[in-house]
Amino acid sequence: MDVADIPGVPDWLPDYLRADGIESLYPPQAEAVTAGVTEGENLVASVPTASGKTLVAELAMLSHVGEGSGTALYIVPLRALASEKAAEFEAFESYGVDVGVSTGNYESSGEWLSDSDIVVATSEKVDSLVRNDAAWIDDLSCVVTDEVHLVDDGERGPTLEVTLAKLRQLNPGLQTVALSATIGNADELADWLDAELVDSEWRPIELRKGVHYGQALHLEDGSQQELRVHDGESETAAVVRDTLADDGSTLVFVNSRRNAEAAARRLATTTRDALDEEERTRLAEVAADIRDVSDTETSEDLADAVADGAAFHHAGLAADHRSLVEDAFRDRLIKTVCATPTLAAGVNTPSRRVVVRDWRRYDGSTGGMAPLSVLEVHQMMGRAGRPGLDPYGEAVLLANNHDELDELFERYVWADPEPVRSKLAAEPALRTHLLATVASGFASSRGGLLEFLERTLYAAQTAERDRLEGVTDDVLTYLERNEFLTREAQSASERSSDGDQLQATGLGHTVSRLYLDPMSAAEIIDGLRDADDRPSALGLYHLVARTPDMYELYLRSGDDEEYTMLAYEREEDFLGAMLSEFEEGRFEDWLAALKTARLLEDWASEIEEDEITDRYGVGPGDIRGKVETAQWLLGAAESLAGELGLDCVPAIREARTRVEHGVRAELVDLAGVRGVGRKRARRLYDAGIRTRADLREADKAVVLGALRGREKTAENVLENAGRQDPSMDGIDPADVAGVEDTAAGSDAAEGPAGTADSEDQSSLGDF
The missing domain is CATH 1.10.10.10 (Winged helix-like DNA-binding domain superfamily/Winged helix DNA-binding domain)
Incomplete structure (x- = not known):
């Protein structure tokens, strides 16, 4: 179908698509238009990755924008994916289409979004908007839900399912468009949503699936191609080397963060020899940017790998780490990325080859390793092949013996994805x-x-x-x-x-x-009712850490004894009775919450980020996730305490502010000034500037000296503190004891993963 023949879309769209190199629609896109996606019909599109699902969504949404009939909503499973999609849709703003994105602050009704033509949000955010009576939700005329097969996910699936049901009840004429990977029961989803179905296996470039065993790649059509493994070389390294010889990139999926980091270190020895001088120079710049994100061992290890053309990618990384890796991989600078399966959940990182190295992962419900689902593996495989860059894509599993070769073909290569099932009844x-x-x-x-x-x-x-x-x-x-x-x-x-x-x-x-699990609320309420007027920060951190809404840290070998001793030392801090050691399962969970609370206390005591990551065996992204969740839960505790008329509200507010900024109690006021953060607050405090009121009256030379001579930073800080004359023109920085000069220091790690100057987006964390 020629783009000029698409009905119901704005007049400018065909020329816009042609300028982007799109003269005609892919077959699944044409099927969607024929099914009425631009004319208000509900649609479920179950098609492979890279087959043009996003354009189907754009056609649906722009058909409503063109009519001026209401707001279009695009629901995504991940905050990172929300940012990526919003950036794509912002290309329409030059045509008068206003795009908004919202992923955090679950207490907000998001009224500022009411003027947007297209809103991009996570399913949790949309659910919270409905709960907070956002008036503009009633004006929705189209909702698109990406990765709708995730209704099968036990954590997030019920929220997506209930949210879609509520939106459809609120807006009887709402057009619903659901986009999915190829699944086994797309017809059931279509029936549920009263939708037309486009169920296609078409891809813009060929995807070859196979299994590597011995010295050959065995493909699904029965053919084989030689792919030799050299002495001392792993199968994965052999595939990466072979792909590099054809100027291709490789995504390697493994089953844990530790394995992702170890694999990237090893594969860097393979990728470094394939780099030219220009690539080495550009990768050195990316590595420097990665080091600036946070001063941690994880950041250093990632930078070292990236400098050699390899990288790892997992949820323990800071958001800026992940973004830098994804961008450099898309730019073909990084040659291989070793990732955990979360990367397969929608972020746009295609490659020439995909290697599914680990097809089993630890399953806590069984206490052992369990095979991944067919749907998960096919999602990973679907990342192979970059339209416009690769002549084909190849997805490779690795077999250790002949029996496993046969098993992998039967289990994954020739198998159909499982049907998705609702998890709502839990x-x-x-x-x-x-x-x-x-x-x-x-x-x-x-x-x-x-x-x-x-x-x-x-x-x-x-x-x-x-x-x-x-x-x-x-x-x-x-x-x-x-x-x-x-x-x-x-x-x-x-x-x-x-x-x-x-x-x-x-x-x-x-x-x-407040978007709380009622069981979390009950736990918090019981603890606060047991508290005195000034509960300790540790007690409050432990209270929110033992709720279902906080993912606790795991107890490692030897942790039981360490945290049991800590529990007895700090028994007076806890809100509610301390559990008995003889309640084995529950006591271990209670100790895991204590370990999580201790991490938060360390952060709020200004312990360096690298020391925290080493002490608790976590990454900078984990710190950010725990801090954001604690902020949200302590904010909820503050609201609940106010609702109940309790006297501990000031103590909760202080504990929340301390963990938000990572500061001791004396820095709470200073750290609350936008642009200050934990390290700058400490330097200002040590220079004799103790409060935001002091900032408004302080000697500018002292302020500039404490902020390492950074004039623009000093001006922003003074302006945010309410100073009438923030200009630093003609001011020389005073010598401030303990503060390095401008060239010597860095403010990269002001907040968790360098986020002090970023807008707060408190939320439940990444999927």
Whole structure:
């Protein structure tokens, strides 16, 4: 289909597409247009990676923008993917299309987004917007959900599922477009969403799947090609070397962060010999940028690998680390990236070859290694082949023996992806979503609640209504017992009938608005009621660390004894009774929360980032994730304490501010000035400037000296502190004891992973 023949889109779009090199649509895109995607029809598109799903979404959204009929919403699973997609859509702004992106601050209604034509947001953010009664949600005319197969994910799937059900109930005429990788039951998703289905295997370039064994690559069509492994060389290194000989890049998927880092170090010895002088120079610049992100061993190891043309990629990296790696890989500077499976979840990093080195990973539910799903492996394989750059893509699994060669063909190469299944009926998911459904007015009775649940994928996929009703009643009992909602029946004998009227209490509304798991709220409330007026920072950090909303650090070998001793030393700090050592499983979880709290306390005590990463065996991204989650949970604790009329609000606020900025108590006021951060605050404090009020009156020469002679930084800090005359023109920096000169120091690590000057986007962290 020629782009000029696309109906229902703005007049400028065909010329825009031609300027981007698109004269005609790919077959799946043409099928979507024929199915009515630009004319308001619901659509499920189940097509392979790199087959043009994003353009299908753009056609749908722009058809509404062109009509001026309302706002289009694009839902993504990851914050990183939200930024990437928003950057793509911002190309339309020169045509008068306003694009907004929102991923954090779950207490906000995001009213500033009401003027946007296209809004990009994570499913959690959209859910929070509905809970906070964002008025512009009622004006939605189109919603696109990317990676909709993630409804199968036990953590995030229920939120996406319930959010789509709510949006469709709020907006009966809403066009719903769902984009998915190839899955086994796309027809079920289409039935659930009352949608047309485009189910295609077409790709713009050929994808060859196979297994390497011995000295050859065995392909799915039965052919073989020689790919020799040299003496002392791993299979992975052999594939990377062979790909480099054809001027290609390689993505290597492994099953853990440690393996990703180790593999990148080893493969750097393979990639460095393939670099020319220009590439070495440019990679040295990227490596320097990586070192500037944070002063940690992880940052140093990554920079060393990148300088040699290799990299690792996992959730323990800072966001800026990941962005630098992705950009350099797309620019073909980095030749190989060793990644954990999260990279396959949507971020645009295609390569000539993909190697799935590890097809098993640790499964905590079984206590051992378990095979990855076919869908996960196919998602990884789909990253092979860069349209316009590669003549083909190859996806390779590695076999250790002939039996495994046969197994991998049967299990993954020739297999169809599994059907996706709703995970909504699990009690933890229903706890959160049932309270929110009542609090936001979607249901006011037990019968109404069950009627709403009939709109979900779970109801469409199962005939087990008794199970759903049973779990629902258990959750309602829990919510009522914890005073989050009230249930009233016409008589005691009708208590469990459909006539029960449901109403969220004031506390329940607060919990829903704060986006808390009700069990987290109950834990926090119980702890705060047990607290005195000035609970310690450690006590508060431990309280939020033991909630279901905080991912605790693992206990390593020897940690049990260390943290048990710490628990007895700091027993007076804890909010609520200390658990007994004889409650083995629960006590270990309690100690894991203590380890997490101690990390937060160290950060809020100005311990250096590299020392924290070494002490706890984490990466800079992990610190950022724990800090952001603690900020959010302590903010929620502050709101709950206010709702309950407790006297500990100031102590909670101080603990939250300390962990936000990574400072001791005396720096709280200074660190709160935008642009200051933990290290600058300490230097200003040591120079005798103790508060923001002091900043407004301080000798400019002293301020400039404390800020290492950085005039622009000093001007911004003074302006943000409210100084009337922030200019540093003609000011020479004073000598300030302990402060290095401009050339000698760096402010790179002002916040976790160098984020002190970035806008706060507190959230639950990355998927």
